Amino acid sequence: MYFESNRSDAEGLLAVGTVVMNRLEAAAFPNGGICAVVGQPRQFAPGVLTKTMDEKSLQKVAEVTDAVLDGQRHPKVGRAMYFHTAGLRFPYNNMHYVAVAGGNAFYEKRKPGAVEQATPPVPATVLAFASAEAPAAPTMPVVAAPVTAAAAAIPAPVETAPARTTIPAASAPEHHAAPIRTARATAAEKPAAAAKAPKAARSRVALTPAALAPEPLIPPPVLNLPRP
Numbered sequence: 655m656y657f658e659s660n661r662s663d664a665e666g667l668l669a670v671g672t673v674v675m676n677r678l679e680a681a682a683f684p685n686g687g688i689c690a691v692v693g694q695p696r697q698f699a700p701g702v703l704t705k706t707m708d709e710k711s712l713q714k715v716a717e718v719t720d721a722v723l724d725g726q727r728h729p730k731v732g733r734a735m736y737f738h739t740a741g742l743r744f745p746y747n748n749m750h751y752v753a754v755a756g757g758n759a760f761y762e763k764r765k766p767g768a769v770e771q772a773t774p775p776v777p778a779t780v781l782a783f784a785s786a787e788a789p790a791a792p793t794m795p796v797v798a799a800p801v802t803a804a805a806a807a808i809p810a811p812v813e814t815a816p817a818r819t820t821i822p823a824a825s826a827p828e829h830h831a832a833p834i835r836t837a838r839a840t841a842a843e844k845p846a847a848a849a850k851a852p853k854a855a856r857s858r859v860a861l862t863p864a865a866l867a868p869e870p871l872i873p874p875p876v877l878n879l880p881r882p
Contacts, residue, residue, distance in 0.1 A: 655719065657699040658737075659756035661711040664718055666756010671722035672731045673760065680735060728753065734762045740774060751775060 655674075659666035677683040677691045684690035693703050707715070730753035737760040738744075751761040751774045759774035 655722075656707050656711070656715050657702050657705065659758060661715060663756045664714065665728070666758065667715060667718040668722065668726065669728040669731050669753060669755040669758065669760055670737070671718060672728040673735055673737060675722060675727070676731075676733055676735045683735075728755065730755075731760050732762075734760045736761050736763060747772070 655667045655670045659670045661667070674688060674691055678685075678688060684694055689703065692698055732752055734752050736749075737758040740754050740757055740759045742759075747766045747769060748763050749761045749772070750764045750769045751759055751771045753760045754774050754776070761774075
């Protein structure tokens, strides 16, 4: 029981003890007592009769041992006389599983075709956990990004344009598309093509030193922003 099961699980210890007692009562196994059954080669963990047991876990194992010797048996194991580590799978078709406890899967050997439970059953604790309704995923409300007071208190910079000396632009002369000349121009088109366009009137503007001076550079406003 100590070396073949989870030492912290009393149910698993009881299940292994039930298998030992079932083999003790069966004619197919040695009849020299519990030590002969447990020490049968290639049946239980090697060295179960010679290895040292830890004192911390021995108290619980001793309590379950006394219960087994008093006649208590695991109700689901029944008359089963075989078990293996839970989670393993074998290709045999005569393994009828009856219980899973203490990290082991317990089964009976039956005739091929008479097996009702070909895979280990799920432990009751796992069934209770799976049957519990999963809580609905919380929905996160969509919240607009808050506007901080520091950002709201910053006024937009106002740009002040300096006084400039305006210079009236000269009126551009109107441009008309020239007529498309063909290889043979008529007599009426020749004088029109040879006519000169009127000259645009020039505007004379007095350029003063103030008008020629470059525009002063305005430094950007200094904003005392709070540190994040």
